[in-house]
Amino acid sequence: MTFAAQLKIPATYLRGGTSKGVFFTLDALPEAARTPGPARDALLLRVIGSPDPYGKQIDGMGGATSSTSKTVIVSRSQRPDHDVDYLFGQVAIDSAFVDWSGNCGNLSAAVGPFAIAQGLVDPARIPHDGVATVRIWQANIGKTIVAHVPITAGAVQETGGFELDGVTFPAAEVQLEFLDPAAEEEGGGGAMFPTGNLIDDLTVPGVGTLEVTLINAGIPTIFLNAEALGYTGTELQNAINDDPKALAAFELIRAHGAVRMGLIARVEDAAKRQHTPKVAFVAPPRPYTASSGKPVEQADIDLLVRALSMGKLHHAMMGTAAVAIGTAAAIPGTLVNLAAGGGERESVRFGHPSGTLRVGAQARKVDGQWQVTKAIMSRSARVLMEGWVRVPPP
Incomplete structure (x- = not known):
């Protein structure tokens, strides 16, 4: 009996805020997974190690918590005035389900740094030293996020003294602006207050x-x-x-x-x-x-x-x-x-x-x-590992 070799997919494992996730560029995914549907979901489930009846995700990249069972797909944006499109998938731990209904605000902090490192942002907009502004289209909910990413010697700065409760070690600060954050499209139900009432x-x-x-x-x-x-x-x-x-x-x-x-x-x-x-x-x-x-x-x-x-x-x-x-x-x-x-x-x-x-x-x-015109908060992000993630073929 012969056995097929594992798939080898370029990926980066990043911490963003108090979450961790596996990041992919859209064009690095197998062709069948480049569009929404069962093939994409099946791939991401296998990457993370779900569904796992033991609840541990031992055979995947997940960490058996909602904060560490996450995936991100980033691509160049087709929308004017945006650099990248960002799609977030929350992977269930014990069931075969990927939830695309909302954003992850913590991993949003890692999207800008990842996009710059992957060459998805126009190099002319990256200073040699200073702060790069990355305009992100959050595709799950149809909203704009502006990330202010520190740059040192032309590369993303990841180390620094910014401390974030819930994260043990300090890192560089990434400021995020969530523009017009009231959810509307796939992730929301219309108005900011769907019943029309404050209480x-x-x-x-x-x-x-x-x-x-x-x-x-x-x-x-x-x-x-x-x-x-x-x-x-x-x-x-x-x-x-x-x-x-x-x-x-x-x-x-x-x-x-x-x-x-x-x-x-x-x-x-x-x-x-x-x-x-x-x-x-x-x-x-x-x-x-x-x-x-x-x-x-x-x-x-x-x-x-x-x-x-x-x-x-x-x-x-x-x-x-x-x-x-x-x-x-x-x-x-x-x-x-x-x-x-x-x-x-x-x-x-x-x-x-x-x-x-x-x-x-x-x-x-x-x-x-x-x-609400915008909400602002600071997080931090850094690469934990980069290279390829391997999964058995479907």
Whole structure:
């Protein structure tokens, strides 16, 4: 019996923010995987090591968490005033499913550096020393991200002194601007507030009726008050992830919220849309000890936020959820804004399980509707490994 050799595909393994993923240029993929469909999904599942009934992704590049089970495809942009198109695939761990319904804000920080290193950005726009501006079209949700990438001696600068809670070592700072971040296309349900309200009552069978803020910004997100769930907002991962009843309740909230937001037609459809919407709970500031042992003082933050991704409490904060937090905080009357003390603001610093994060947002009311022109935050990114990823042929 003869056996076929593994496929050898050019790829780069990058950390972006508090996530890691396998990055590909579109033209490096096998021809069948260059267009959306089953062949692409099957390839990416095999690269990451899913589906894995053991939940470990031992036979792939995934790290068995929502933060490390990610793939990215980047290509030269066909759109005017953009350098590259960026497509994000969230790979399920224990099922054969790739979710294309939203963006990854953390890995967005690595798209600009990757694009420059792969020669996808016009060299004339790369300074010898300084900051390169990379204009990114986020293809999942149809939005523009502007990445400001530090350059030293004509190459992407990866080392530096910027510290990001949730990442152990410092690196170079990459500033991101999410322009007009209210989700509209594949990743959202239309308006920033799909129900037209800043706060809604959401009835979830088996859980109760809860006050929620339903927002499409960065990524569709359902915000709740921590107190209504019996939490303080200072919880770390184990407090939620080791509680099956809590996880089941959050999934029910997510499913019913997704229907209310117009993202799915039936509660049962939530299983096929695991990446969006996100669920987060908020609380007024209070001191706590982060997962690293670092103390977070009440005076250090404006509010507390804990968010779930792919059915588990996130170890830090998803970048897209941070955009939603910053946007909601800037609009008086949302649960996020009220937890932060109310009033108008253009930035907010919130506490998450790994520490703190600051995000800015510029909001205004136009013809009675809230609009956010952009949200801004800083992350870091660096190449962990580059070369080829190998997978058995289909």
